[in-house]
Amino acid sequence: MKKTKQLLSILLAVLLIALSVPLAFGASVVDSGYCGNNPDAEYKNVTWLLDSEGVLTISGNGEMRDAYEPWDSYFNSIDSIVVNEGVTAVSNYGFAYCDVLNKVFLPLSLKSIGDCAFENCISLADIELPDNLTTIGMSFRGSGLTSVTIPNKLQSLGSAFESCQSLEKVDLSSNITNLDMYTFLNCVSLTEVVLPNGLKRIGNSCFSGCTALKNLVLPNAVIRIDPYAFEYCSSLKTITLPQSLTVIDTGAFDYCSRLSDVYYTGTEAQWNEITINKNNDPLLNATIHYNYNPNPHIHTIGDAVIENKVAATCTRKGSYDEVTYCTECGEELFRTPHETARKPHTPASAVRENVVPASGNRAGSYDEVVYCSVCNAELSRTQVTLVPLDPPSTEPTQPAQDEYPTQNLNFFQRIIQWFRNLFARLFGR
Ligand SMILES: [Zn+2]
Numbered sequence: 344m345k346k347t348k349q350l351l352s353i354l355l356a357v358l359l360i361a362l363s364v365p366l367a368f369g370a371s372v373v374d375s376g377y378c379g380n381n382p383d384a385e386y387k388n389v390t391w392l393l394d395s396e397g398v399l400t401i402s403g404n405g406e407m408r409d410a411y412e413p414w415d416s417y418f419n420s421i422d423s424i425v426v427n428e429g430v431t432a433v434s435n436y437g438f439a440y441c442d443v444l445n446k447v448f449l450p451l452s453l454k455s456i457g458d459c460a461f462e463n464c465i466s467l468a469d470i471e472l473p474d475n476l477t478t479i480g481m482s483f484r485g486s487g488l489t490s491v492t493i494p495n496k497l498q499s500l501g502s503a504f505e506s507c508q509s510l511e512k513v514d515l516s517s518n519i520t521n522l523d524m525y526t527f528l529n530c531v532s533l534t535e536v537v538l539p540n541g542l543k544r545i546g547n548s549c550f551s552g553c554t555a556l557k558n559l560v561l562p563n564a565v566i567r568i569d570p571y572a573f574e575y576c577s578s579l580k581t582i583t584l585p586q587s588l589t590v591i592d593t594g595a596f597d598y599c600s601r602l603s604d605v606y607y608t609g610t611e612a613q614w615n616e617i618t619i620n621k622n623n624d625p626l627l628n629a630t631i632h633y634n635y636n637p638n639p640h641i642h643t644i645g646d647a648v649i650e651n652k653v654a655a656t657c658t659r660k661g662s663y664d665e666v667t668y669c670t671e672c673g674e675e676l677f678r679t680p681h682e683t684a685r686k687p688h689t690p691a692s693a694v695r696e697n698v699v700p701a702s703g704n705r706a707g708s709y710d711e712v713v714y715c716s717v718c719n720a721e722l723s724r725t726q727v728t729l730v731p732l733d734p735p736s737t738e739p740t741q742p743a744q745d746e747y748p749t750q751n752l753n754f755f756q757r758i759i760q761w762f763r764n765l766f767a768r769l770f771g772r
């Protein structure tokens with residue numbers, strides 16, 4: 344127990360000595376002073392020290408003083424910068440124009456990096472931005488950064504990377520919802536951009552003049568593309584635009600002479616709803632691929648649902664579609680049209696038509712007709728006869744009378760009459 348305690352105190356002592364002497368072995372102090380922003384502490388809350396190895400060390404608590412660079416006569420000898428734990432803000436213009444600066448160490452306590460803090464630090468190829476950083480201004484304008492990853496808590500980027508001519512790759516998968524004006528203006532080497540999932544707005548001229556950018560995917564949250572956002576992206580060939588988009592402002596895609604294919608995640612009808620302001624001809628001339636699925640996957644077949652149902656009636660068949668969608672992406676997978684049988688007619692009560700009333704000795708008649716009470720089609724028609732009101736007596740009929748009577752005639756006369764009657768019967772006279 345006692346030994347452990349001893350060991351701990353020795354370690355602590357070594358640590359304290361190491362902290363109080365921030366110099367590398369063999370290095371000596373070139374210059375030092377105060378650079379804090381707290382007048383109550385006579386600006387001594389933050390200190391600076393430059394050693395003979397070109398290492399500028401910033402230590403203390405709180406923010407650095409803005410637009411104050413007491414090391415400005417050493418700009419082209421500062422090789423690396425170490426900002427120690429406790430410092431919360433790097434000042435505006437803090438390390439601008441440090442031509443040979445190539446290594447920067449920033450502490451977890453750092454919350455913001457001021458405007459122009461690393462402006463034109465042309466030898467600075469990479470930097471690790473600490474996790475608790477929430478704000479960057481136009482901090483790295485014209486610097487030599489080749490790639491940058493934005494930490495998660497960052498809310499504002501400013502025009503941080505304007506004219507970073509060597510910047511090739513940016514990973515912005517953070518919680519940023521707006522990209523400000525000029526953020527990547529004239530980043531002529533930029534080829535790989537990962538935008539934040541929740542990005543809603545792309546600022547004015549944000550990627551303007553990114554002449555190496557060949558393709559880009561805008562996440563499905565972007566609502567607005569501000570004026571000139573991608574103007575002069577002369578290599579831009581394909582872009583994926585989300586269905587969330589409502590406005591593409593003036594000149595956003597002007598001079599994007601190679602733009603050939605737009606992959607749009609919405610429908611053609613949704614595309615036509617987007618407000619596209621003037622000077623966006625390259626966009627309008629490109630082929631628009633509607634209903635694009637940016638996350639290819641094996642579809643999961645959902646339960647069939649019934650759509651476009653048309654009920655059958657007594658005059659026509661019914662129909663419906665049996666449709667199956669992917670449960671993951673909602674894409675329509677199968678559609679089978681079906682017919683349903685015609686319904687039977689509904690007979691109404693019979694009505695009488697063409698009624699001919701019976702008279703004294705003549706029969707009458709009428710039609711008994713049944714129509715469908717729904718569609719009025721004639722379903723049946725039966726003729727019914729009406730008996731005469733005074734039916735003729737049913738006496739036995741007389742045998743046919745000869746036309747020429749033979750009673751009271753002599754024999755010859757009877758024979759003549761008999762022939763006349765025979766002729767009358769044969770020839771109907
Ligand atoms: Zn799917």
Ligand SMILES: [Zn+2]
Pocket residue numbers: 657658687688689715716717718719720
């Ligand atoms: Zn009917």
